[in-house]
Amino acid sequence: MLTKKQNVFFISDSTGITIESLGQSLFAQFPGTEFIKTVYPFVSSEQEARRVIAHIKTIMDSEPTPPIVFTSLADKSLTNLFLSHDIPVLDIFSTFIPLLESRLGMNASHTVGETHGVGSPLKYVQRIEALDFTLNHDDGTKISDLENADIVLTGVSRSGKTPTCLYLAMHYNLKAANYPLADADFESSLLPGAIAGVQDHLFGLTLSPGELHKIRQERRPNSQYSSLEQCEFEIRRAEAIFRAANIPFLDSTSISIEEIATAILQRLKLRTRTSDSQPFSSQSATQ
């Protein structure tokens, strides 16, 4: 059957990352449709809004079905400008802000969103430090100060350690090191010396030998490294090490970097009961 195509526009006074992600999660509920997305970030003046309106109008004139338009604009007069040009919008602000105003018993500030802004200088520095640390401690390159890591991922080559560490650093400001398990480590079931001292911060990644074989084949086809036999051996030995040392571990087969990161945070309780990732609480307590 032919896939139905649907134009979607995301209009934001900031990056548009949040509404695009919201749209994506909603569209996943309509698998029969192909959504053709356009993001208009940084729309914060009447002039820019009019430029976007003109563009959307042109596309509307050439398409049989009306577009879906998500807006996230703190300045209500800009949202109204779209409405006054007969562009039907799903406005995140007017949907939720009045509800929150009533719950919180206060008015919204209606300033341009800063969700993906720098936030406080302290948070920015923490983020860059976390990324620097993570890059310096990728793939066991530096093991001298692993005790400064918030988390140390371990597992066989190509089990997803590096992308997960980068995600944890980028989005949760965590210093995430990783240590690859390799041949020498498989001779015993003890934790390798390099990471034995940081057991409390260790988390293991494993995956199915078949999946690992497929991934390694992409990298070094038909090598000893990528053979199913070698993959089976390494996975078996790695899991034996995790179990013997009582290291929590996760099977990353067919799950995304976001899902792996979320599951790790959940297991290590790094993401609950915290206001740390709320970058506006400390600097804006003046109202």
Add this chain to the structure above:
Amino acid sequence: MLTKKQNVFFISDSTGITIESLGQSLFAQFPGTEFIKTVYPFVSSEQEARRVIAHIKTIMDSEPTPPIVFTSLADKSLTNLFLSHDIPVLDIFSTFIPLLESRLGMNASHTVGETHGVGSPLKYVQRIEALDFTLNHDDGTKISDLENADIVLTGVSRSGKTPTCLYLAMHYNLKAANYPLADADFESSLLPGAIAGVQDHLFGLTLSPGELHKIRQERRPNSQYSSLEQCEFEIRRAEAIFRAANIPFLDSTSISIEEIATAILQRLKLRTRTSDSQPFSSQSATQ
């Protein structure tokens, strides 16, 4: 004035990343309040929902103000379970899905969200390849195959190249290399030989000398490298190179990684009129 504290719960059958981000963007409109967030990911069974309900109930009993609870659960019976326990929820699904159903003229599938799932195997491989490429081409370490990059960032040391490249790879599957401008490059206003051949993919980052000085001071305090004079010199020369070669560039002073990445995508028109980042269109055109 004392900051008001407000408990917030995010309950998702997937990672919870989208609703947490949505909440964050809404809460930024209420700077007088400190939001204490708890994310409950992977809530996809009645048993897990009941566990979360019990937890929230305990907190509700000990706090004077009721919590704000965001839910994103494809299974409506789970959302109803919260309501039946007198937990007032802001439900993303019931807010938007009926609207979209009516616009699209079709029913939602009500399957557990996959926004941050693996998506198609092809997209997953592209993402990992982009990250591998980006890590291999960080900081000018590998310049032999720069022509395979989707984008090459350049600028002085500590101008934000590496974090931005990692973000572009992680979230947009872009092969993002970066090349640092250093002393030898400042002797002329011509593009360094290493990147002269990829002019079409080049993008420059600059920042205020004062900001650069501050950042470098953190790294190597009171060095020649971090002196304001050196920072001023490097920035002046780097911008001269960008202008002479007609390279688009951006001032990254006080803006976030997400904002830099978004501005680059906007300038290079890498994020508009595409359905590429919609991972469900091709594999699910069977409905």
